[in-house]
Amino acid sequence: MTEIVLTTFDWVPEAPRGYVRDLRVRCALEEAKLPYSGKTTPFRARSEEHLACQPFAQVPWITNGATSIFESGAILLYLGGLSATLMPIEPAKRINVIEWLFAALNSVEMPSVPWSLFKFTNDETDTPGRRALDGFLNARLERMENVLKHREWLAESFSIADIAMSDVMRLVDRFDGVAEFPAIRAYVERATARPSFAKAYADQVAHFAARD
Amino acid sequence: MTEIVLTTFDWVPEAPRGYVRDLRVRCALEEAKLPYSGKTTPFRARSEEHLACQPFAQVPWITNGATSIFESGAILLYLGGLSATLMPIEPAKRINVIEWLFAALNSVEMPSVPWSLFKFTNDETDTPGRRALDGFLNARLERMENVLKHREWLAESFSIADIAMSDVMRLVDRFDGVAEFPAIRAYVERATARPSFAKAYADQVAHFAARD
Numbered sequence: 001m002t003e004i005v006l007t008t009f010d011w012v013p014e015a016p017r018g019y020v021r022d023l024r025v026r027c028a029l030e031e032a033k034l035p036y037s038g039k040t041t042p043f044r045a046r047s048e049e050h051l052a053c054q055p056f057a058q059v060p061w062i063t064n065g066a067t068s069i070f071e072s073g074a075i076l077l078y079l080g081g082l083s084a085t086l087m088p089i090e091p092a093k094r095i096n097v098i099e100w101l102f103a104a105l106n107s108v109e110m111p112s113v114p115w116s117l118f119k120f121t122n123d124e125t126d127t128p129g130r131r132a133l134d135g136f137l138n139a140r141l142e143r144m145e146n147v148l149k150h151r152e153w154l155a156e157s158f159s160i161a162d163i164a165m166s167d168v169m170r171l172v173d174r175f176d177g178v179a180e181f182p183a184i185r186a187y188v189e190r191a192t193a194r195p196s197f198a199k200a201y202a203d204q205v206a207h208f209a210a211r212d
Numbered sequence: 213m214t215e216i217v218l219t220t221f222d223w224v225p226e227a228p229r230g231y232v233r234d235l236r237v238r239c240a241l242e243e244a245k246l247p248y249s250g251k252t253t254p255f256r257a258r259s260e261e262h263l264a265c266q267p268f269a270q271v272p273w274i275t276n277g278a279t280s281i282f283e284s285g286a287i288l289l290y291l292g293g294l295s296a297t298l299m300p301i302e303p304a305k306r307i308n309v310i311e312w313l314f315a316a317l318n319s320v321e322m323p324s325v326p327w328s329l330f331k332f333t334n335d336e337t338d339t340p341g342r343r344a345l346d347g348f349l350n351a352r353l354e355r356m357e358n359v360l361k362h363r364e365w366l367a368e369s370f371s372i373a374d375i376a377m378s379d380v381m382r383l384v385d386r387f388d389g390v391a392e393f394p395a396i397r398a399y400v401e402r403a404t405a406r407p408s409f410a411k412a413y414a415d416q417v418a419h420f421a422a423r424d
Contacts, residue, residue, distance in 0.1 A: 051355075051358075055315070055355055055356075055358075055359050056315070056319055056351075056352060056355045057355065058319070066304075067304060067307060069307055069311055070311050070315070071311045071312075071314035071315050071318065071319065072314075072318075073314035073317075073318050074307070074310045074311040074313075074314045077310060077314075078307065078310075092278075092279060095279060095281055095286070095290065098286045098289060098290075099281055099282050099283045099286040100283075101286075102283035102284075102285035102286045102289075102317065103267070103268070103282070103283050105285075105314065105317060105318040106283065106284075106285050106317040106318065106321065107268055107270070107283065109318065109322060110321060110322050110325050110326065111325075111326060113322050113323075114322065114323060114326035114327075114345050114348070115326075117341050117344040117345055117348065118339075118340075118341030118344075118345075119341075120341075120344070121339075121340035121341045121343075121344055122340070123339045123340045123341030123342070123344075125337060125339040125341070127330075127333075127335045127337040127339070127342075128330075128333035128334070128335045129329055129330030129331075129332075129333045129335030129337070129342070130335070130339075130341070131333075132329040132330075132332070132333055132335075133326050133329055133330075136326070136329065139268075140268060143263075143267055143268045143269065144267075146263075146267075147267050
């Protein structure tokens, strides 16, 4: 049997530590207890070899034998196919997990990461575009609050969709953006209380700190 | 055999016409020559029935017999599984299509739609957050330009990944954001020259105009 190899940066600055996208993949691997090893690619000097594996010069990507996959969403879906712990096998249940995975990455993260850029840069300038962006994120959070009031996890049980959605919400929470959404905050707390998250988070932080 | 039913709004204002997300689903259905019929949900009064099918009160969703799917990315993936015209069957090729599908929806559309909100509102205020957002989009476009210089379609042949990516880029092009990226512009032109796009676009525009 081949072994999964996860590639991330050799080092990143302090600010993104604990938020680099390999975290989502680590969570899935820990949750499913899939053995894996780590490799690194330089953060400062991004090479042609890096681009060949990840066309945006980002991380992570994984390999499993001859298979190489970039985009954390695609990696989560692939790992979901390897473990019923991450994604059920029954087609209707699988579709439900997949639609929520896309919801996290396309409907919610589309406003949340750009919104976080304004927060990161301490930019509170009130402009029409900014109001539109804040309104976009708020509309998504209101709907998610409504959804999460009535369920523990997005699908029937914890899945790759929750790994993605809770991590998306965790960044919003970092900038106090879920203060008015108690069900979202409780969901983030439930997800980050899982041993798989604790291990993945500690591993990522230790990995980047070791190269300081 | 069950029939696919695509639900979109009954009407939308002029501005988003030709850009509502059911377009991507229509493109896939036309490309694969999958028969389908249309249903509508009110744009102005969004009901509990609507939320039960699409938790963000957005469109589209599809049904196929007892299966109901929201998120256009999840729908594209589902339709890809129904037709080798949209997604190859061989696992390695399928992974390649799926990673590019996520790239379109998570890596590129994440900055492009928020960027378009600033364009829509004619907001050109130069602030730190705005510079970060513009830089984020530009970094993605530069990498995509590099990718598209060397290939006709993202994977080995036209696929659901191209339906998503070309539509993401089409919105950027609407606000003249790909002027400096000739390979991206040529890619959008190739994709929108396909009969499936022409039919899907005309159908969407006619659908919304019919309810004016």
